[in-house]
Amino acid sequence: MNQPLTLDEAAAVVLDSGAELRAGGTDTTARRRGGVTRSAAVQIPLLPALHGITRQADGTTRIGALTGVAELSDDAGLQADYPALTRTAGALATPQIRTAGTLGGNLLQHNRCWYYRNPHFSCYRDGGEGCPARTGIHLHAAVIDQGPCIAPHPSSIAIALLSYDARIDVHELGTLNVADLYGDGSDPTRDHLLAPQQILTAVTLPAPLPGERAAYNRAISRAGAEWPLVEAVARVRVSDGIVTAAGVAAGGIAHTPLRLPEVEDALLGREPTPEILFTAATAATERCSPLPQTRYKVELLRDTVLDVLEKAVGVEAPTGAENA
Amino acid sequence: MDVTVNGSARQVGSEPDATAVQFLRETLGLTGTKLVCGAGVCGACTVHVDGVPKVACLTPAAALEGTSVTTVEGLRGKHPVQRAFAAHDALQCGYCTPGFVMEASSFVDRWRAEHGDTTPSRADIAAALAGHLCRCGAYEGIYAAVAAACAGAHDTDDAPPPRVEAMQKITGQALYTTDVHPAGLLDGVIVRSRHAHARVRSVTGDDKLVDLLPGDRTVRYVGQPIAAVAAETLAAAEAAAERVRVEYEVLPATVDPGLAELPDSPVVYPTKEERKQAPASAEGLLIPAKWNGNVRGPVRMNWHGGLALKRIEQARAQGESRRLVEATFTAEPQVHTPLEPHACLASWDSGGDLHLWVSTQALAEVAERAAERFRLRPEQVHASAVHVGGGFGSKLSLTSDVVAAAELARVHAAPVRVVLNRAEEFTDGGHRPGTRADIAMLTDDNGNLAALTLDVHGDGGVSVGSGVASLARFIYGNAPRRLRDFDIVTHRPPATPFRGPGGPPLAWALEQTVDETAHRRGEDPIALRRRWDGNSKRRALYDVAAALPLWTQRPAVGSQTGRFRRGVGVAAANWMYFLDPSTQVELTVEEGIVVARSATQDMGQGARSVIADVIAAELGLAPDRVRVDIGRTGTVHGPTSGGSRTTTSIAPAARDAAARLRSALAAKAPGQGTGGAVEKLLADAEGLRVVGKRRRDRLGYAAPVRVGGVIIGRGFTGAVHVTEVEVDTRLGHTRVTRVWGGIAAGRLYSPALALGQCQGGVIQGIGYALYEERVTDPLTGVVLSDNLEDYRIPGIGDIPEIDIHFHEEGFDHVDGGGVGLGEVCTLPVAASVGNAVHAATGWRPHHLPIRPDRLLEGLRA
CATH class of the missing domain: 3.90.1170.50 (Aldehyde oxidase/xanthine dehydrogenase, a/b hammerhead)
Structure with missing residues (x-):
């Protein structure tokens, strides 16, 4: 197969042959080696328009979809202006994955359910029937049950982009809100709503919010390199002691990455006291509908959100060393 | 399509699904690049693409077009970090080493360009190497090597490394x-x-x-x-x-061990003939036992078992809560996860x-x-x-x-x-069986052990022989005890022996119960163990442990109230001393070099180096005058590397061989006596061959019967570990921050390698304690945790500072004075973590691994 040289050619290959689009290849390659996906992979052409970070005249920032995760997490300008994005991107996976993986690939990767990724099982996600995780081991699954598939969405960058109300460009389709990539999570056959041949080309972030402070954290068992049980990101601006802007989102909790307006509403216009932060974080649990093995995630969601809120407004809990 | 690999122009194909690791290994034969996880998790396949470290297993081969690729072979052993890895023994089996070297070389170059020749922090190094996994647990050496290379300490050639084959592994030539x-x-x-x-x-x-x-x-x-x-x-x-x-x-199948005992459950081995084919997860002799459906056992190792049971039942009836401690401790199956999988070329x-x-x-x-x-x-x-x-x-x-x-x-x-x-x-590939241990421990009014009952049910799939309770016969004196082992068999994959079979789950139950007994008595847990444990070698370790600032300055149990809580726990273990009494080492003089052979192998534990060190020391030879050619049959008998038997079997045989060679050389050149320089004599001794033997121990053996080539020698090795944790009570994360490991296994042969092996044992124990869990689907028996993302082994960022203390006395009756330590060092780790979590939080974990969800649930109960 010849490498397509344009986006139209790549889309045509997908339509003709059933191939899957490949960006950095971290997920597409692993799925093929594991026998989860059988179709060929077709490389998205590395066009200049799909790569790089561009400040635009209207104050917004455009990031090409094939920009590497490490490129954006290490970018000094982004670190200054969009700290929620760079901290999230810098905390996911491992250095090599961040080097190989791309912004677009991170947003559109397939879920990590160990039933979906095990060739012994068939489920809604791979065109079959039923969800073996519901009747099996779903310790890592959703705590907000959006529909038949309970695999949490794996994209960390998506929650950061949700907290910014970022926009995305899709070749031949136009511009969407990042939330529109995912919908309501009720379709168990997919992890995003783009058709196989639709190519995500860029993400556009709104103009930076002066005075924004941000934090990202994930609950995991090891020091790193692990899919989060729960992850959360918070952007907060505090002016004269009052929260004047907030963007909060969480992952690991539902089939889609979720923005948490209920948390933001509990913060806006208020003084970020420990009590207010706790109340706001608790609001994150209102939507929870835990599965038998994910009840622990209700409080863990609250506490992960609380953690990033505290870090974002600068009232971190004392560490063990300071406490001792 | 053009690509430059290690400076040479090459052609890479355009097959869309070919990966870079296939291209490098299979097409170009550059096998230093290893394929382990195939999912970008372990980093073993890391190469530089245009100077940037990338995992070759996820890199499409076609994506290499127009790039310049450097593999570990391309560093040619000249990068300072390669010398540093050798000098600091930052490896054991070596299978992960090329990947680490590639990442580390890139980090060292970047660091020195940005910071000059300064030493990075452990956190800096951990962040850079977060995408690499080492199952042997050579992380302490890796930290030291990377730090030293950054500081410019390895820009020139070093002395010969402690591990004789280190450079072959570090350069990808092995x-x-x-x-x-x-x-x-x-x-x-x-x-x-x-x-x-x-x-x-x-x-x-x-x-x-x-x-x-x-x-x-x-x-x-x-x-x-x-x-x-x-x-x-x-x-x-x-x-x-x-x-x-x-x-x-x-x-019909039984795949849920929780249902295996129900009367309607399908029986895995319904007939006597079928039971005979059940594989064993025990090493050596399988003790016969009766069967009842899917339950095999009990296998008893009682000592006044009836009396033990009577005392405990009486105490229970009387509602004793201070003197009687009862609990159930479970552990999930642990998978060996060697980075080189099972492989054979025939x-x-x-x-x-x-x-x-x-x-x-x-x-x-x-x-x-x-x-x-x-x-x-x-x-x-x-x-x-x-x-x-x-x-x-x-x-x-x-x-x-x-x-x-x-x-x-x-x-x-x-x-x-x-x-x-x-x-x-x-x-x-095998796994350590899961276990459920029901334990009751009774102390008398003087705080002495009065009775112990322990029933352990092993979950080893179709395997049997998960002896755990039996091992409790050999520690804490001779108080009455009823010890029973059961196997619950299911239609799931077979367990196999795993580093100290039965030892870690025993310690998890027994040592937490001892800790709880001390806690309820208000007694220092080390002091109580010292009273109960008559073994002089472990007593020596308790004395050192009790004086550690880590121990004396520990926070009181449950005294901490903040989000992050620190606690220090202790646990002890013993292990049998096994040897292969038939072990021989053959020495031949070939082109002025002494070549040692024995049909044994080095799986990373350092057998090659032990033999080389013994011979070089015995004959006064420079390291380059000794070559150890092991890992091949066709020579004299060598030991299996299991039951910590290799070193104590081969090292004395190597010494005996060296002594014989010295005598034989002296006999050929009678004028020069036996004290002269051996090196000169070698030149005229081409083809001279001697065979050394493992001599019998003074006092003989504990069990003179040989089972599977192995004999149980006299004396137990010991381990006493003191572990500090920090528990994040909000997000459920337990971090081990310090480990002091006391090891009593007699004299050391190759101290740097012994140190690395014990650090690795501690690290595997941390994995068992906090992360590792083989999970099967309860309806089909399919293994779900069948990859390195879902089966979590410790990474470099999870590793505490580990101090290992060796007590080298107590095995003077053994030929050579030293015995194996590869198993005993890992046995008490999880128990010491459990005791430390209890000390930090006041909540005692009963289920392994201590996952965040379990910890949070426990703290909130």
């Missing part, structure tokens, strides 16, 4: 079984059962299919080998395997001899079993295991990869290799 690629090589693939229980009616498809079914044509777990096929490429062999049609008569020569390259820790044993299986004379099997990428107990027998490769090689009349993929390794 050949493992997976790296051997003779002309005409075929790849073999095993066809495995898709059902947990079925009778196989027929297997059809490939005309050169080989049969791997047991005699009764019955499969008893998902993933059990049925047949194998081979083809010119792995992809073609996988396709051929898919074309094989297996007709099953599916039978070929038959024109004379009918079988040649095996095999990744094994039991070279001689595998060759013997292969001879039996293929009806050959022992000398017709030529086996090689020159470098072995880890074993930990999983590679002790004639496994299906060996049988499949040999059978396929015969039917194809070509060399065939069978390399398990990671999912197969996680399913059929």
Whole structure:
């Protein structure tokens, strides 16, 4: 197969042959080696328009979809202006994955359910029937049950982009809100709503919010390199002691990455006291509908959100060393 | 498409699904780049693409077009971090080492460019190497090596490294079984059962299919080998395997150990004949026991068991809560996860001899079993295991990869290799059985142990023999005790021996119960153990441990109230001393060099270096005058590397051989006496050959019966570990921050390697304590945690500072004065973590691993 040289050619290959689009290849390659996906992979052409970070005249920032995760997490300008994005991107996976993986690939990767990724099982996600995780081991699954598939969405960058109300460009389709990539999570056959041949080309972030402070954290068992049980990101601006802007989102909790307006509403216009932060974080649990093995995630969601809120407004809990 | 690899122009194909690791290993033969996880998790395949470290397993080969690739071979052993890895012994088996070296070389270069020759923090190094996994646990050496290389300490050649083959592993030159690629090589693939229980009616498809079914044509777990096929490429062999049609008569299965004892549950081994084929997860002799459905046991190791039970029942009736501690402790199955999977390359020569390259820790044993299986004379099997990428107990027998490769090689009349993929390794590579331990411990009014009852149910799938409770016979004196082991068998993959079989789950239950007893008595847990434990070697360790600032300055149990809580716990263990009394080492003078041979192997524990060190010291030779050629049959008998027996067996035999060589050299040159420089005499002694033996220990052996080539010697080794944790009570994360490990195993042979092995044992214990959990689907028995993302082994960022203290006395009766320490060092780790978590939080964990969800649930209860 010849490498397509344009986006139209790549889309045509997908339509003709059933191939899957490949960006950095971290997920597409692993799925093929594991026998989860059988179709060929077709490389998205590395066009200049799909790569790089561009400040635009209207104050917004455009990031090409094939920009590497490490490129954006290490970018000094982004670190200054969009700290929620760079901290999230810098905390996911491992250095090599961040080097190989791309912004677009991170947003559109397939879920990590160990039933979906095990060739012994068939489920809604791979065109079959039923969800073996519901009747099996779903310790890592959703705590907000959006529909038949309970695999949490794996994209960390998506929650950061949700907290910014970022926009995305899709070749031949136009511009969407990042939330529109995912919908309501009720379709168990997919992890995003783009058709196989639709190519995500860029993400556009709104103009930076002066005075924004941000934090990202994930609950995991090891020091790193692990899919989060729960992850959360918070952007907060505090002016004269009052929260004047907030963007909060969480992952690991539902089939889609979720923005948490209920948390933001509990913060806006208020003084970020420990009590207010706790109340706001608790609001994150209102939507929870835990599965038998994910009840622990209700409080863990609250506490992960609380953690990033505290870090974002600068009232971190004392560490063990300071406490001792 | 053009690519530059290590400075040379190459052509890379444009097949869309080919990966860079395939291109480098298979097309170019650059086998320093290892394929381990295939998912970008472990970093073993890391190469530089235009100077940036990338995992070759996820990099499409086509994406290399126009780039410049550097593999570990391309560093040519000249990078300072390579010298640093050698000097700091930052490796054991070496299979992960090329990947670490590539990442570390990039980090060191960047660091020095940005910060000059300064030392980075542990956190800096951990962040840079977060995408790499080392199963042997050489992380302390890696930290030291990277820090020293950054500081400019290894810009010139160093002294010879403590590990004699270090540079071969660091440069990617060391050949493992997976790296051997003779002309005409075929790849073999095993066809495995898709059902947990079925009778196989027929297997059809490939005309050169080989049969791997047991005699009764019955499969008893998902993933059990049925047949194998081979083809010119792995992809073609996988396709051929898919074309094989297996007709099953599916039978009802028991795949949930929680349901195995129910009267209606299908029985795994309904007949006596079938029970005989049950594999064992115990090493050595399997003690006979009765069966009841899917329960085998009890196997008893009682000492006044009736009295123990009576005392405990009385105390329970009286409502004793201070003197009687009762609890149930569980542990999930732990998978060995050697980074080199089970692998074998087999070929038959024109004379009918079988040649095996095999990744094994039991070279001689595998060759013997292969001879039996293929009806050959022992000398017709030529086996090689020159470098072995880890074993930990999983590679002790004639496994299906060996049988499949040999059978396929015969039917194809070509060399065939069978390399398990990671999912197969996680399913059929073996595991430590899961356990449920019900324990009751009673103390008398003086705080002495009055009675102990311990029932342990092992969950080893189709395997039996998970002896855990039995081991409690040998610690804490002679108080009455009823100790019973049971196996619960299910239609799930077989457990195998794993580093100190039975020891870690015993310590998890026993040592937390001892801790709880001390806690309820208000007594220092070290002081209580010192009172109870009559072993003089462990008492010496308790004395050192009790004086550690880590211990004396520990926070009181449950005294902390903040989000992050610190706690310090202690746990102890003992282990048997095994040896192979038939061990020999052969020395031959070849071109002025002393070459040592024995049919043993080095799976990373350092056998090669131990032999080299002993001979060089005994003969006063420079390291380059000694070469150790192990990992091949065709020489004198050497030990299996299991039961911590290798060093104590080979080192005295090597010393004996060296003494004999000295005498033989002296006899050839009578004028020069025996005290002269041996090196000069070697020049005139070409071909001189001597064989040294392992001498009998003074006082003989504890059990003079030899089982599987092994004898139990006199005296127990000991370990006392003091562990500090920090618990994040909000997000449920437990971090081990310090470990002091006290080891009593007699005198050390190669101290740097002993240190590394014990640090690695501590790290595997941390994995068992906090992360590792083999998970199967409760309805089908399929292993879900069949990859390195879902099965979590410790990474470099999870590693505390580890101090190892060696107490070298107490084995003077042993030939050479030192015994094995590879198992005892890992046994009490999880228990010490559990006790530390209790000290930090006041909540005692009862289930391994101590996952965040379990911790949070416990703290909130």
